[in-house]
Amino acid sequence: MKTRHLASLLLAGAAFLCGGMAAAQTGPQTAASPANRVLRVAPHADLRTLDPVFASITITRMHGLMIYETLFAWDNQLNPQPQMVDQVETAADNLTWNFRLREGLKFHDGQPVTSRDVVASLKRWMARDTVGVKLAEYTASLEVIDERRFALRLSKPMGLVPFALGSATGQIPAIMRESDATTEPTRPVTETIGSGxxxxxxxxxxxxxxxxxxRNPDYVPRAEPPNGLAGGRVVKLDRVEWHIMPDPATAAAALQTGEIDLWEQPSQDLIPVIRRSRGIAVERYASLANQAMLRPNHLHPPFNDPRARLALAYATDQGDFMAAGYGDEQWWKRCGSFFICGGPNGTEAGATGYATPNLERARSLLAESGYKGERVVMISSHDIPAIGRMAEVAAASLQKIGLNVDLQFADWGNVTSRQPRRDPPDQGGWNLFVTTASGGTMQSPVTNIGTNSACERAWAGWPCDAEAERLRNAVVDAVDEAGRKAALDALHARLAVSxxxxxxGQFDQPYARRSNISGVLNAPVMVFWNIEKN
Structure with missing residues (x-):
């Protein structure tokens, strides 16, 4: 009773504050639009990076899907469907793929989308993203045929071409203007001109x-009904406003009072309170559970040694992290699979030995790695409450095995800006961070950004394991289901060691909406077409 009473008091106080805050944030264009044509959303984080090909941050991916399109798009079963293309031709040997863009595609500045824009965009994406890098390994050439047609020629067959070109994970293959797409891949594009x-x-x-x-008045949606990220992207609103509310109590109060219409990732400890509120629904929007992870930096001691990384596995109890981050067990479960339990690739081969902590073994491995009490920098943020709480659990768990953890909190934008830095920890780099990723991202060896072990081409943390990469390629190359399953188990067993x-663990992330909001789609990330406000 005391916990519930405290939550109610927090919400009441935040409600008083958020009314003035929302009024201050409302711009003149909002007043000019009917109330039912403006959707006000509290997203999970602030937007700092505008380029969805440069960064794999979820908030940047959400932004990218608002303003850009991709050649294909995943439906709610993660199957690729045509989006910007209207015709695909493949040769009998599956080495040549010819694509034609659908008519009516225009950038926001009025320029038509051409195959030159597509080729430049894909080449940049292939230099950045886990899926793109994998496709690039199979690519012999990518060429313009004419204004609407282009050709992809492979050096060996790959059945995942449409899946890759519609990727909704990591850095998405967003189609930009050629002038933007020719930007150096290691530098973010600052323009925001898409065709979405x-x-x-x-x-x-x-x-x-x-x-x-x-709303883009010149956008011509596909004729098919919406399905996940695929189909017709019909916008039923004049505008969408993301109001940054890092304090969960403020966001919850704003939802209750109608200052916002939708809370993208409500804090789990407040879900029971807002669920009891009249006119508010709490629902899931993705079919696969999400994953939480503790990411070590493989470039610098101590976690450049695999024994120190194994110590992390033996030192941590998934239940502690999940309970701290997501509260009620109805929202989370233990899972040892890198590729999501309950998904099509959810093997736990080789990982069962880490299901229960073994602190003695963790201390032994840490000593074998040569660790002698040096400072270990963990970066985190309370802007996303679950991540901040899990970081605190991580620091406490690792201190028990003798790690000298320096837990540094900043806003999430600074944390994500620091992640790509390769500098030593005492020069602005880092050793560890806690983060989460969608089930759609992590469910496949092709899309899982964390298991990409391609050294400098890997995601922040930069694991470098030639054997893991060989086994990942074997999964992609497998010609039948039995061969794919065997390769998948072998890969997972290797990852369990490296x-x-x-x-x-893994968790379901619900969203909360007011009852006059409808049309939220089941998709890997939240999208805002098809939504109506009555």
């Missing part, structure tokens, strides 16, 4: 406060 259903309103962007998207990251 929304336009980024740069004039009303207030970092740390509000991000605004206006520990590119420690799996902390």
């Amino acid at each position: 259903p929304f336009r980024f309103n740069r004039g009303e962007w207030r970092s740390g406060a509000r991000i605004v998207y206006d 520990q590119p990251y420690r799996v902390l």
Whole structure:
């Protein structure tokens, strides 16, 4: 009773504050639009990086899907469907793929989308993303045929071409203008001109406060009904406003009072409170569970030694992390699979030995790695409460085995800006961070950003394991289901030893909406077409 009473008091106080805050954030264009044509959303984080090909951050991917499109798009079963293309021809040997863009594609500045834009965009994406890098390994050439047609020629067959070109994970293969796509891949694009259903309103962007998207009146959606990220992206709103509310009690109160219409990732400890509120629904929007992870930096001691990484597995109890991050066990479960339990690739081969902590073994492995009490820098943020709480659990768990953990908190934007830095920890780098990723991202060896062990081409943390990469290729190359399953188990057993990251468990992330909001799609990330406000 005391916990519930305290939560109610917090919400009441936050409700008083958020009314004035929301009024201050409301711009003149909002007043000009009918109330039922403006959707106000509290997203899980602030938007700092605008380029979805440069960064794999979820909030940047959500932004990218607002303003850009991809050649294919995943439906709610993660099957690729045509999006920007209207015709695909493949040769009998599956080495040549010819694509034609559908008519009516225009960038927000009025320029038509051409195959030159596509080729430049894909080449940049192939230099950045886990899926793109894998496709690049199979690519012999990528060429313009004419204004609407282009050809992809492979050096060996790969059945995942449409799946890759519709990827909704990591850095998405967003199609940009050629002038933007020729930007050096290691430098983020700062322009925001796409061809998608929304336009980024740069004039009303207030970092740390509000991000605004206006309906693109020139956008022509596909004729098919919406399905996941695929089908017709029909916008039924004039604009979408993301209001940054890092304090969960403030966001919950704003939802209750109608200051916002939708809370993308409500804090689990407040779900029981808002669920009891009249006119609010709490629902799932993704069919696969999400994954939490503890990511070590493989470049610097102590976690450049696999024994120190194994110590992380033996030192941590998934139940501690999940309970701290996500509360009620109805929202989470233990799982030793890098590729999501309950998904098509959910093997736990080789990982069962880490299901229960073994602190003695962890201390022994840490000593064998040569660790002698040096400072270990863990970076985190309370902007996403579950991540901040899990980071605190991680620090406490690792201190028990003798790690000298320096837990440094900052805002999430600074944390994600620091992640790509390869500098030593005492020069602005890092040793560890806790993060989460969608089930759609982690369920496949092709898309799982954390198990990519391709050294400098891997995601932040940079695992470098030639054997793991060989086994990952074997999964991609497998010609039948039996061969694929055998290769998958062998890969997972290798990953269990090399520990590119420690799996902390998996969880369902619900969203909360007011009852007058409908049309939220089941998709790997939240999207805002098809949504209506009555």
